[in-house]
Amino acid sequence: KQEVTQIPAALSVPEGENLVLNCSFTDSAIYNLQWFRQDPGKGLTSLLLIQSSQREQTSGRLNASLDKSSGRSTLYIAASQPGDSATYLCAVRQETSGSRLTFGEGTQLTVNP
């Protein structure tokens, strides 16, 4: 059974810092991995999707890497802003269990002005 763990559970940083969020998964037979953002009282927004054959994806100030064999992914946020404050969720899709996603419990990020 796939388990997804995110560290740290919460993170508070001053504006402008570069930061790294970590995600690990126990079963490396994944099809892809996604990073989502969840704002309070709202749904999830997809940030980056990395296919199992890829090493990283970039979008603006966000960069996500994937090391499938070691079961790890990181989300790097450059020059953080208060508007980045949210919960960041990592989710994996398995190779052989259909299209459902297994989510981590998230990292709650606060960027202080």
Add this chain to the structure above:
Amino acid sequence: NAGVMQNPRHLVRRRGQEARLRCSPMKGHSHVYWYRQLPEEGLKFMVYLQKENIIDESGMPKERFSAEFPKEGPSILRIQQVVRGDSAAYFCASRPSANNEKLFFGSGTQLSVL
């Protein structure tokens, strides 16, 4: 193009009542997923539907829960005889086709069982 619409946003039910949660996917999306987020827990997959078909219901509790996605109209998640443990945020997500992995989530329905 409106996003994924879920209603109601908040639903209060007493123990033993029925809860009906609705999800209208984005226009042109024929794949719908339901996820549940219990307090202090991550999102858990419940069910995956395409129009008129249940594709994967491996995450649905065996009793009291059912889901449908009819040819016309929204997807419905139905919970019969609710209990306090059903209190959670229920999220719907949709995507346009089997080849497009990007999921679009609704804002969720917060179910509170008194």
